[in-house]
Each structure stands twice: as C-alpha cells, then as structure tokens.
Amino acid sequence: MSDTNTIVQFEFTKEYLDRLGEAIQNQDEGFVRSSMDGVNPADITEVLHEFGTDESKYVIDLLPIEISAEIIENLDEDTRNDFLKAFEPPEISAFLDCLDSDDGADILNELPVKTREEVIAALENSEKAQYLIELLRYDEDCAGGLMAKELIKCNQELTVEDCIEEIRKQASEVQKIYSVYVVDDFGVLLGRVSLKKILLSNDGTKIKDIYDDDVVSVETYLAEEEVAAIMRKYDLEAVPVVNVKGQLLGRITIDDVVDVIAEQAEEERQLMSGISEDVEEDDSIWMLSRARLPWLVIGLFGGILGAKLIGFFEEDLAQITAIAFFIPLIMATGGNVGIQSSALVVQSLANPSAFEHSLFKKMVKVLFVAIINGILLGVLVFAFVLLLNEETKLAGVVSVALFSVVLLASVLGTIVPLLLDRVNINPALASGPFITTTIDLLGLAVYFSVAHLLYQF
Amino acid sequence: MSDTNTIVQFEFTKEYLDRLGEAIQNQDEGFVRSSMDGVNPADITEVLHEFGTDESKYVIDLLPIEISAEIIENLDEDTRNDFLKAFEPPEISAFLDCLDSDDGADILNELPVKTREEVIAALENSEKAQYLIELLRYDEDCAGGLMAKELIKCNQELTVEDCIEEIRKQASEVQKIYSVYVVDDFGVLLGRVSLKKILLSNDGTKIKDIYDDDVVSVETYLAEEEVAAIMRKYDLEAVPVVNVKGQLLGRITIDDVVDVIAEQAEEERQLMSGISEDVEEDDSIWMLSRARLPWLVIGLFGGILGAKLIGFFEEDLAQITAIAFFIPLIMATGGNVGIQSSALVVQSLANPSAFEHSLFKKMVKVLFVAIINGILLGVLVFAFVLLLNEETKLAGVVSVALFSVVLLASVLGTIVPLLLDRVNINPALASGPFITTTIDLLGLAVYFSVAHLLYQF
Numbered sequence: 016m017s018d019t020n021t022i023v024q025f026e027f028t029k030e031y032l033d034r035l036g037e038a039i040q041n042q043d044e045g046f047v048r049s050s051m052d053g054v055n056p057a058d059i060t061e062v063l064h065e066f067g068t069d070e071s072k073y074v075i076d077l078l079p080i081e082i083s084a085e086i087i088e089n090l091d092e093d094t095r096n097d098f099l100k101a102f103e104p105p106e107i108s109a110f111l112d113c114l115d116s117d118d119g120a121d122i123l124n125e126l127p128v129k130t131r132e133e134v135i136a137a138l139e140n141s142e143k144a145q146y147l148i149e150l151l152r153y154d155e156d157c158a159g160g161l162m163a164k165e166l167i168k169c170n171q172e173l174t175v176e177d178c179i180e181e182i183r184k185q186a187s188e189v190q191k192i193y194s195v196y197v198v199d200d201f202g203v204l205l206g207r208v209s210l211k212k213i214l215l216s217n218d219g220t221k222i223k224d225i226y227d228d229d230v231v232s233v234e235t236y237l238a239e240e241e242v243a244a245i246m247r248k249y250d251l252e253a254v255p256v257v258n259v260k261g262q263l264l265g266r267i268t269i270d271d272v273v274d275v276i277a278e279q280a281e282e283e284r285q286l287m288s289g290i291s292e293d294v295e296e297d298d299s300i301w302m303l304s305r306a307r308l309p310w311l312v313i314g315l316f317g318g319i320l321g322a323k324l325i326g327f328f329e330e331d332l333a334q335i336t337a338i339a340f341f342i343p344l345i346m347a348t349g350g351n352v353g354i355q356s357s358a359l360v361v362q363s364l365a366n367p368s369a370f371e372h373s374l375f376k377k378m379v380k381v382l383f384v385a386i387i388n389g390i391l392l393g394v395l396v397f398a399f400v401l402l403l404n405e406e407t408k409l410a411g412v413v414s415v416a417l418f419s420v421v422l423l424a425s426v427l428g429t430i431v432p433l434l435l436d437r438v439n440i441n442p443a444l445a446s447g448p449f450i451t452t453t454i455d456l457l458g459l460a461v462y463f464s465v466a467h468l469l470y471q472f
Numbered sequence: 473m474s475d476t477n478t479i480v481q482f483e484f485t486k487e488y489l490d491r492l493g494e495a496i497q498n499q500d501e502g503f504v505r506s507s508m509d510g511v512n513p514a515d516i517t518e519v520l521h522e523f524g525t526d527e528s529k530y531v532i533d534l535l536p537i538e539i540s541a542e543i544i545e546n547l548d549e550d551t552r553n554d555f556l557k558a559f560e561p562p563e564i565s566a567f568l569d570c571l572d573s574d575d576g577a578d579i580l581n582e583l584p585v586k587t588r589e590e591v592i593a594a595l596e597n598s599e600k601a602q603y604l605i606e607l608l609r610y611d612e613d614c615a616g617g618l619m620a621k622e623l624i625k626c627n628q629e630l631t632v633e634d635c636i637e638e639i640r641k642q643a644s645e646v647q648k649i650y651s652v653y654v655v656d657d658f659g660v661l662l663g664r665v666s667l668k669k670i671l672l673s674n675d676g677t678k679i680k681d682i683y684d685d686d687v688v689s690v691e692t693y694l695a696e697e698e699v700a701a702i703m704r705k706y707d708l709e710a711v712p713v714v715n716v717k718g719q720l721l722g723r724i725t726i727d728d729v730v731d732v733i734a735e736q737a738e739e740e741r742q743l744m745s746g747i748s749e750d751v752e753e754d755d756s757i758w759m760l761s762r763a764r765l766p767w768l769v770i771g772l773f774g775g776i777l778g779a780k781l782i783g784f785f786e787e788d789l790a791q792i793t794a795i796a797f798f799i800p801l802i803m804a805t806g807g808n809v810g811i812q813s814s815a816l817v818v819q820s821l822a823n824p825s826a827f828e829h830s831l832f833k834k835m836v837k838v839l840f841v842a843i844i845n846g847i848l849l850g851v852l853v854f855a856f857v858l859l860l861n862e863e864t865k866l867a868g869v870v871s872v873a874l875f876s877v878v879l880l881a882s883v884l885g886t887i888v889p890l891l892l893d894r895v896n897i898n899p900a901l902a903s904g905p906f907i908t909t910t911i912d913l914l915g916l917a918v919y920f921s922v923a924h925l926l927y928q929f
Contacts, residue, residue: 053686057705183672191709192668193650210667211649215640229510247734248514250727252648252709269726270707276730277704280737281819287744288815288903289808296820300837304844307812314808315849318801319856325797326860332793339789339796340782343803343912344775350807351746351771351905355764358745362738363753380757387761392772399776403783446745448808455800 032065039070047077056085064094072101084113087122093293096125104133111147112140115190117163117271119143120150150265158242159235161275162256162265165189168196169222171205176218178208193253196263197226204255204263206230232257235264240279243272244366283361286441287354289314289448310448317452321459328463331470337405338466341413342459348392349420349458350451356381356428357445364436378429385425389418412469416462423461424454489522496527504534513542521551529558541570544579553582561590568604569597572647574620574728576600577607607722615699616692618732619713619722622646625653626679628662633675635665650710653720654683661712661720663687689714692721697736700729701823740818743898744811746771746905767905774909778916785920788927794862795923798870799916805849806877806915807908813838813885814902821893835886842882846875869926873919880918881911 031050038046051059051074059078063071063086075083087110090098099107099122107126111119111134123131131151138144146164153159167185169178178195186192194207206228216225232255233242246254246269256265285293289310294302325332325342332338393414400410428450432442488507495503508516508531516535520528520543532540544567547555556564556579564583568576568591580588588608595601603621610616622645626638635652643649651664663685673682689712690699703711703726713722742750746767751759782789782799789795850871857867885907889899 055686055688055706057707061705179671182668186668186672192666193709209649210671211639211643214636214667214671215643229512231512247727247730248518249512250514252650252726269709269730270704273704273726273730273733276733276737280733280740283737283741284744284815284819284903287741288811290812290815294816295823296816296834296837300840300844303816303837303841304848307809307841307845308848310812311805311808311845311849312852314804315801315853315856318798318804319853319860321800321804322797322857322860325800326794329793332796336786336790336793336796337783339793339799340779341775342796342799343778343782343916344772346800346803347771347775347778347905347909347912348768350908351768352764354745354905355747355767358741358747359751359753359760362741366752377753380753380760383757384760384764387757388764388768391761391765392768395769396772396776399772400779403776403779446741448804448811451807452804455804459800 032062035062036066036070039066039073042073044077047074051078056082057089060086060089064091068098068101071098080109081113084110088114088118092125095122099126104130105137107134108137108139111138112143115163115165116143116146116150117161117265117267119147120160121155123147123151124155153235156239157235158233158237158239158256158267159264161239161242161267161271162235163268164265166196166255166263166266167192168198168263171197171199171221171223171226173222174218175213175216175220175222175225178213178222179218182213191253191268193268195222196230196255196266197222198263201260202262204230204232204257204261207255230255233267234259239272239275240365242267243275243279246272247276279365282441283443286443287358287446314448314452317456320456324456324459325463328467331463331467335409335466335470337409338412338463340403340405341400341409342462344396344413345416345420345458345462346455348417349424349454352385352388352421352424353428353450353454354446356425357432357442357450360429360432361442361446364432364442374433378426381425381429382422385422389421392421393418408469412462412466415469416458416465419461419465420454420458423457427454427457489519492519493523493527496523496530499530501534504531508535513539514546517543517546521548525555525558528555537566538570541567545571545575549582552579556583561587562594564591565594565596568595569600572620572622573600573603573607574618574722574724576604577617578612580604580608581612610692613696614692615690615694615696615713615724616721618696618699618724618728619692620725621722623653623712623720623723624649625655625720628654628656628678628680628683630679631675632670632673632677632679632682635670635679636675639670648710648725650725652679653687653712653723654679655720658717659719661687661689661714661718664712687712690724691716696729696732697822699724700732700736703729704733736822739898740900743900744815744903771905771909774912778913781913781916782920785924788920788924792866792923792927794866795869795920797860797862798857798866799919801853801870802873802877802915802919803912805874806881806911809842809845809878809881810885810907810911811903813882814889814899814907817886817889818899818903821889821899831890835883838882838886839879842879846878849878850875865926869919869923872926873915873922876918876922877911877915880914884911884914 035050063074075086087095111122123134126134135144135147150164165188167182167189169181173181182195192210194209195213196207197205199205206226207230208222208226212225231245231249231251233245235256235258252269254267255263256267258264290306291309292306294306396417397410397414400413401407431450432445435445436442492507520531532543544552568579580591583591592601592604607621624639624642624646626635639652649667651666652670653664654662656662663683664687665679665683669682688702688706688708690702692713692715699711709726711724712720713724715721747763748766749763751763853874854867854871857870858864888907889902892902893899
C-alpha cells in the first residue's frame with residue numbers, strides 16, 4: 016500500500032489554520048480537499064471547532080459524505096445543535112445513513128420534533144429508519160439509549176461457514192465486530208463466539224458446539240452508570256442488550272461507555288465547584304457569568320443569613336470582640352470536614368460494593384472518625400488560641416465549638432449525599448457550595464451559642 | 473452447548489456469603505469448588521473482598537490457576553499487596569504465567585525488589601519473563617507502562633492464509649484480538665488489518681494489499697492521560713505502542729484506559745475535597761482520620777492566621793461590631809468564586825484543544841466575567857445590607873470588598889492551577905482546601921482594609 020512515512024498523525028499549526036481560513040474565504044476547493052485528504056475525521060472536527068457555522072458547512076459540503084457524517088458525530092453537542100440548523104432535513108438524513116444507529120439516535124434526539132420526523136421520513140435506508148424509530152423510544156441515559164442496533168448475530172444451528180457468510184452480508188453496516196452473538200429461533204441471546212474462534216475453527220463446525228454461553232448481557236432499562244460499571248468490572252469491549260424475554264436487541268460498545276465515564280466525572284466536577292451549566296473556557300463571557308451566578312447568589316444569601324444570625328449575638332460580640340476573630344476558623348473547618356465527608360460518600364456510591372453495610376454501622380464509623388479528628392483539632396486550636404494571648408475561656412469556647420462543628424459537618428456531609436442519591440439527584444451536589452453554605456450557617460449558630468452560654472458563667 | 477437458562481449472572485446474597493464462610497471454616501472443598509464453578513472471576517473477586525487473607529487464600533488454592541490468576545489481577549491494589557505476602561515467589565510466578573504482561577508488570581511493580589527477582593527467576597515461560605523484564609523499565613504512568621507485549625503481528629509480505637496461520641500460533645497467548653498489526657522486515661509498524669477483513673478476504677491475498685496504513689500509534693514515553701485522550705478522540709479499542717524508530721513494541725487496550733480515566737476522576741475528587749490518601753469508606757477508622765487530618769490542620773492554621781489578621785483591626789471592630797456580621801459572606805463568596813475559577817481551568821487542562829489561546833486573552837476574559845459577576849453581587853449585597861437596617865456606609869464597605877474579593881478570587885483561582893500544572897502537580901489541588909484557605913485570608917485582609925479605609929472618612 017505505501018511505505019512507513021505515510022503513517023501521518025495530523026499536525027495542527029496556526030499557519031495551517033490561517034491558510035485554511037483564507038482558502039475557505041476564497042472558495043479554494045482544491046486546497047480544502049487536498050489538505051484534508053486522508054486526515055482522520057476526528058482531527059478535521061477539531062479544526063472545524065475553530066471556525067464558524069458557515070465556514071464549517073463549506074468544508075463539510077466538500078468532503079465525502081462518510082467523512083462528513085463522522086465529523087458531525089464528533090462535534091460537541093452544543094456546536095452540533097447550532098450547526099445542524101444550517102442543513103435541510105434530507106441532508107441530515109444522508110449523514111444518518113452513514114452513522115451507526117446509536118449515534119444517529121443521539122443526533123435525532125437533539126433536533127426539534129418536526130425536523131426529527133422530516134429527517135426520518137427522508138432516510139433512504141428503511142432498516143436504518145426502523146432502527147432509529149425504535150431507539151428513540153429509550154431514555155438517553157439507560158442501556159437502551161446507549162445501544163446500537165447494528166451487530167452480527169447468527170443462529171446456533173449454523174455452521175462456521177454459514178456464519179462467515181452471515182458476517183459477509185451484515186459486515187458492511189457494522190463498523191467494529193468483536194464477536195458474533197448467538198441466538199435461538201426466537202431471537203433469544205444464547206451466547207457469543209469471538210471472531211478469533213471463528214477464524215480458527217473448521218468450516219463445517221456447528222456454532223452451537225463452539226460458542227461461549229458465559230456471556231454478560233444487560234437489559235434495556237439499566238442506567239448508563241451501571242452499564243459502565245459492569246463493562247469495567249468484566250473488562251468488556253461490547254455488551255449485548257436484551258429485553259425482559261432475553262431477546263437480543265442491540266449492543267453497547269466500550270467507546271460509548273468511555274464517554275459516559277468521562278461525562279460523569281465532568282458533571283461531578285461542575286457540581287462540586289458550583290457551576291450550574293455545562294460551560295467551557297471557550298464559551299462567551301455572558302454564558303460563563305450566567306453559569307456561575309446561581310450558586311454565588313445562593314451563597315450570598317447564605318452570607319446574609321449568617322450576618323443576621325451573628326446580629327442576634329451583637330451584645331456578646333460588643334463585649335468580647337475577640338469572638339469575631341475565630342469566625343473564619345470555625346467556618347473553614349466546618350466546610351472542609353463537610354466536603355471531605357460527602358466526597359467519601361460520593362466515592363462509595365460510585366463504586367458500589369455487592370455487600371452493603373448498614374446505614375447504622377456507617378454512621379457509627381463516621382462518628383468515630385469525627386470524634387477522633389474533632390478532639391485532635393480541638394486540642395490543637397486550644398493551644399493556638401492561648402498562644403495568640405487570648406484568655407482561656409475563649410480558647411475553651413473555640414475548641415468546644417470546633418469539636419461540635421466537626422461532628423455536625425461529618426454527619427451532615429454523610430447524610431445529605433445519601434438522601435440526594437435516594438431521590439435520584441447526583442450526590443456530588445452535596446460536595447459543592449450547597450453543603451458549605453449549610454454548614455457555614457450551622458457552624459456559626461453553634462459557635463455563637465457556645466460562646467453565649469459559656470460566657471454567662 | 474446448553475440452553476437459555478444457563479446464562480447466569482452470579483447473584484450475591486448474604487446467605488451465600490455466610491454459607492461460604494462456613495464452608496471455608498470447615499474446609500468443605502466440595503462446596504467451595506462447586507459453588508464457584510463457572511462463575512466469572514470478577515464476581516469471585518468481589519466475594520473474596522469480603523474475606524480475610526487466610527480465607528481468600530484457601531479459596532484461591534482450590535480454583536484452577538487461570539481463574540486464580542485473574543482474581544489476583546482484579547483485586548484492589550492494597551488488598552493484593554497484603555494478599556500476595558501469603559504466597560511464595562514460585563506461586564506468584566504461576567499466576568503471572570497466566571496473565572497478560574501488562575497486568576503481570578503491574579503486580580511485579582508492587583512487590584519488594586527481592587521478591588520481584590525471585591518471581592521472575594521462577595517463571596516457566598521464558599518469553600513472558602523477557603516481556604516482564606522489558607516492561608519493568610517503563611514508568612507506570614506512561615504508554616510503556618500501560619502496554620502489553622502480547623499482540624498479533626505479521627509481515628506485510630505474508631498472504632492472508634499465512635496470516636491466519638500466524639494468528640493460530642500466537643492466539644493462545646493473546647486474549648483479545650482486535651486486529652493484526654502489519655510490520656516490515658525491521659519490525660517497523662506499517663498499519664493494521666482488522667480480523668473482519670482477514671475473515672472476508674481470499675486466502676491468497678497479500679496482506680500488503682489489504683492493510684490499513686492510517687493507523688494511530690503512540691510512543692512509549694507518552695503520559696497515560698494523553699494516551700487516554702487519544703483513544704477517546706479516535707474511538708480506538710486498542711492502540712499500538714512504538715519506539716522512536718517506529719518499531720512495534722506492544723499495544724494498549726481500552727480496558728486499561730477506562731481504568732486510567734476512572735482513576736483520574738477519583739484522584740481529582742480527592743484533591744478537590746482535601747483527602748490526602750486514597751481511602752474508602754471501608755478502610756479503618758484510623759486510616760480515614762489520618763487521610764483527612766493534613767488538610768484540616770492546614771485549614772486550621774489558616775483560620776488561626778485569619779484570627780491574627782482580624783486582631784489587627786480590633787479597634788475598628790470594637791467601634792463598629794457590625795463589620796463582623798459580614799465576615800462569613802465575604803469568605804463564602806471568595807471561596808465559591810475561587811473554586812469555580814479553578815474548576816474551569818482544570819476542565820480546560822483536561823480537554824486540551826489543539827489551538828491554545830494565549831494566557832493574556834484568557835486572563836482578560838476571566839477579568840471580564842469577574843467584573844460582571846462582581847458588580848451584580850456587589851449591587852445585590854448593597855441592597856441586602858440596607859434591608860438588614862445597617863447604615864449606608866457599611867453597605868458600601870461590604871459591596872466594595874465583595875467586588876474586590878470576586879476579582880481577586882477569579883484571578884487566583886485561574887493562575888494557581890495553571891502554575892501547578894506547569895510544575896507537574898495535579899491542578900485539581902487548586903480546587904480544594906488550598907485555594908479556599910488562601911482566598912479566605914486574602915478576602916479577610918481586603919475586607920478589613922476596605923472597612924478601615926472607608927470608615928476613616
């Protein structure tokens with residue numbers, strides 16, 4: 016085919032980008048076509064992310080349809096949404112004809128209902144249309160929503176030779192074949208046989224004599240996180256999806272699950288940092304501001320409540336100004352402990368063990384850890400306060416309050432994510448501004464109450 | 473082979489666990505063997521995580537060596553470390569003989585140097601020993617450390633028939649075959665040919681006429697995060713690893729990369745929540761306390777510095793007690809803004825774009841967003857403070873200080889993770905207690921300075 020030197024990884028340079036921009040401006044079809052010939056669609060996608068809709072459409076229209084379709088599939092969801100508005104439904108149908116049904120369904124799901132129907136109606140491949148209509152029925156975040164209809168299956172009664180013939184027939188529509196799924200006359204999944212085994216078996220061998228019945232499958236309704244956990248646990252590159260009757264409906268490949276895992280991590284980071292929209296540094300100033308404001312305003316409101324709360328203790332504060340000195344310490348420790356606690360819960364929810372320990376046992380352990388750390392920090396702060404030349408009474412107040420706050424924050428930081436998870440809210444929310452704001456207020460209340468009480472004696 | 477009903481997913485029950493515990497106690501080999509027959513090793517691993525080293529060893533010794541080896545490979549790193557101490561070097565060698573070289577090298581890397589050498593010396597398969605010695609040379613967190621030596625390669629001059637023969641010879645040692653790598657006489661990687669293509673081609677066809685030269689490869693020194701990014705970008709299930717001369721050395725499969733991505737997310741969560749060791753809810757109370765203490769103590773120290781800082785302004789505070797009311801508000805907002813900023817930087821570092829914008833442009837944008845949010849929050853807080861019946865002057869002080877803190881936290885939250893990344897520290901550290909402690913102190917300094925200045929007029 017060619018020699019070593021043609022294994023090119025596409026090189027991005029600012030110069031190329033400028034040159035391409037110029038070529039697009041001047042409608043220099045030759046340059047666009049030749050410079051993108053043989054380049055991986057994923058690389059072209061990255062280049063197009065640097066251009067606007069019109070420029071990108073110009074490039075896409077010049078490329079072979081299979082390449083264009085893959086580029087469309089690779090685009091960020093937001094970019095794609097805007098971008099597809101520039102295309103007519105039949106053009107979108109042409110893209111979908113080149114894509115696996117799972118990717119096609121993802122794209123359809125983003126379109127307005129009317130466009131969606133026009134696109135399906137315009138599909139040339141009627142099997143694909145049927146696949147897509149079926150896939151649209153499933154929730155996007157369950158196994159049914161992740162699966163592709165394209166797969167190779169064969170009846171257990173076939174021979175290896177028939178099976179290879181079957182693969183030949185079905186292969187054009189299935190991009191990646193890891194194994195052939197074996198079904199009975201009713202389409203019920205029996206097992207799988209790897210391509211390697213087919214390749215190394217005699218033509219006359221019956222599939223039912225060589226297939227592996229120890230196959231892990233998932234049902235359509237399984238949540239995507241659970242699908243990811245199963246594929247990770249069993250090191251699978253693909254998992255078949257079945258209905259309640261055990262009939263084979265589709266398969267999920269590992270690349271989709273890698274995206275699920277990466278998106279989970281991203282969502283968690285956003286929740287933990289109090290960013291309320293899926294934004295990136297590249298987004299507009301206005302979008303970035305808007306994504307950050309909601310939690311800032313909630314935090315601000317918490318701060319105002321805090322001010323009101325301290326206001327109740329104005330008299331104590333007027334008498335002993337030094338109480339104010341330790342407000343930051345109480346708040347910071349409470350926040351840190353709360354976030355640590357909730358992060359541990361989030362982690363254990365993300366890696367569920369088969370054998371759950373009871374909530375009671377869990378809480379007893381949390382309390383023990385809190386008591387140990389609370390005592391250590393309390394003693395430490397007692398010494399520090401004395402070192403700052405404050406009186407023993409204040410040192411006592413601060414350390415008792417700190418101990419109580421550590422306990423309180425540990426308990427809240429453990430319970431809140433568990434509750435959120437119970438009501439199907441991502442528990443990572445409890446590792447963000449939500450928990451810190453709550454604990455700030457409770458911590459202040461505890462601190463000033465302790466101060467108020469102890470100073471009365 | 474068997475009918476539908478035998479596709480069993482292993483069911484975990486407390487009863488089974490108790491029964492198994494009993495059987496181990498009574499050395500009831502029959503029950504242990506029969507109840508684990510045909511069960512996926514990943515499930516057995518999960519069961520064994522519930523038992524101690526002695527019980528687990530009893531079970532492992534009863535199982536076929538290939539199953540035991542896979543269980544050992546599936547164990548948590550910590551558990552495995554303890555567990556392997558119960559085995560003699562030759563026993564460990566027997567496990568390694570059954571595992572892919574990448575997994576074997578991971579296990580060897582955890583052993584004490586002396587044991588490591590004894591294990592290698594005791595390996596029966598001399599090719600495996602050679603593989604392992606080669607892999608031990610690489611850093612664990614680069615492409616060389618992730619790759620397995622087992623792969624199927626063939627010379628471009630072979631025919632499809634020869635190639636199938638080659639696969640037959642090499643197949644026993646390669647668990648999962650996605651494609652055959654094509655090399656020249658010097659072992660330089662030329663491309664790949666999928667099993668599907670081999671299966672569907674005529675026996676006499678030359679490999680050099682059907683192979684795909686558009687193959688993405690990585691060099692041994694590439695960082696594991698970058699390997700993960702490349703495999704995700706190009707949707708690869710395996711990627712070949714080459715040396716600087718382009719010679720094929722090994723391959724990395726997607727299951728290892730899935731683990732890399734998941735571990736990255738876990739590490740990030742720990743850094744963001746100020747947990748300094750890799751602990752789980754299941755760990756001992758002492759380990760959990762120890763993992764949480766370092767950042768709590770640093771936070772405490774920050775709090776003490778904060779107290780000292782407020783102490784400088786004791787006179788202002790004695791005159792206008794209400795200044796203390798808004799300490800929580802300033803701190804909370806500063807912390808929230810700082811974490812949001814650093815999380816955005818961490819995100820953009822995790823998804824590097826091919827075309828980086830300049831630091832200057834980045835900072836200008838950050839400042840704009842900060843100014844917009846700072847003004848909005850400042851106005852809001854001004855109104856709130858007045859609503860709390862405080863005087864206009866205090867409202868002015870709080871809102872000016874808040875605006876300044878938003879700016880300061882945005883800039884710091886952006887620069888710190890960039891600096892950390894530059895010196896090869898995980899930038900997510902800057903989304904944790906580190907940034908909040910720093911910003912707390914600076915925020916307090918700004919607030920009290922503004923108060924001090926404005927109250928002089």
